[in-house]
Amino acid sequence: MAKSYWIESLGCPKNQVDSEKLEGTLTSSGYEQASKPEGADVLVVNTCAFIESAREESIATILDLAAAKRNGARLVVTGCMAERYGDELSKAMPEVDLVAGFGVPVTLHSTRSSSRNSDRQPTPNHTQAPAASARTRAYNRTHQPSSHALTPSMDLLELPRPPSKSPWAYVKIAEGCNRKCGFCAIPSFRGTQRSRSKKAIIDEIKSLGSKIREVILVAQDTASWGMDGKALRQLDNPSLQQPNDAAMEVSLGTESGAGTSSSRPIIDLINELAGMVDILRLLYLYPSSLNDGLIKAICNSGTPYFDMSLQHCSPSLLRRMRRWGNGERFLKTIDSIRSIEPEAVLRSSFVIGYPGETEHDHEMMMKFLEEASLDWAGFFPFSLEEGTFAQTLDGRVPQDVIMRRIRECSDLQDSIMTSRRVGQIGKTVTALVDSPGKARSYMEAPEIDGIIDVPIDLPVGSLLPIAITGLQGYDLIGEPAKLVGIHLKGSNHADSGMS
């Protein structure tokens, strides 16, 4: 009888892609998906270690699966938390059979002690990963790109994945990040950016199957795809080591932002991929990368959806975060987008309570939110991460102050989002039916934005003109346009490129 697996995937879309690749690897090794964790031979938790709450969720999931695990089955912990805190996890959780950092096959048959001793190999030279030295890893010593990390023996990024079970899928186009944002530990354990080749990305999209209608391109810094070496040179800039407002702005400003039109490889990629699927969406756009060329390419793709990672708007706080820009520049970018495409949908996320954030910064934030009138926004409490630049900063903001500021931002943004959603009532959009009774148009990214409630009998995977008739929370209510006597005319932006 074939062996079986069960995977629990936590965290962001990038982790979800990794889980699908693990699934592909297990399937090609003869494993079948178990119907429930209790029946699986291998139980895998693909963890997230982004912030404290994500780590807590990962631990809770590990404990749940440990309780469900039958005798003789193996519990494997992989993903960011395994990579970052592998040693600590191994010590603290005896119920875990294998802690597999990046590149370690989850089917590795080693005992806890042997996986942590004989399998151990040299640690990559990530400057901010103190816990990495005693981690379970299997490296291919023969392939060592540059002076950075040794290549893992199993590179998830390039592994095949099974055909998509849903009409949409995330596709990871690069791994790692060359920036050094003050709050973020990701570069310390994901390494510097490695872009995939255009061919590999196209092949992966083809492998998702003919039913795929929407592809969402993800990476840590999606718009920097194909610029691995260039961004690395930026890292050498001494101003990034000793932030100072003027020097930082000059250094990070080399990417220019809206109003300029320097070419970026991602623009070619968008142009090429847009013809392959009905909806091509990009997540995680660093704001300085949004020059006019990229804005136009995204609008021309037929999916004018902009997920801008702004994080804050206060210039001094952004410099302390080692990030580019300020509220004024962001508003200029937003204006540029809306002048090119008035129906564009904008999303962003913000870190609240970064060390040094003052009441004045918070007031700037509130004013910015009003002026930006974003369609979607998320606010996250600052979480102090080991090995980050933020650890060296004074001015910690008390937790109750952080939570109050988040509440104020969220309340304001809620009213903005509601009024923008109300503005959709009476319009007709082309929408993809994701699952029975649930659809999304270009305005809604899966899993993070609202949806469109549609009649339950619409075929899953179909793209249909949907007339928006109402609103419930942030979810729109829609009917197939012909049922309410509305017919699509001309080429409004919701229709073009999506059907």
Ligand code: SF4
């Ligand atoms: S761009 Fe900044 S926040 Fe995003 S992954 Fe890179 S370092 Fe982290």
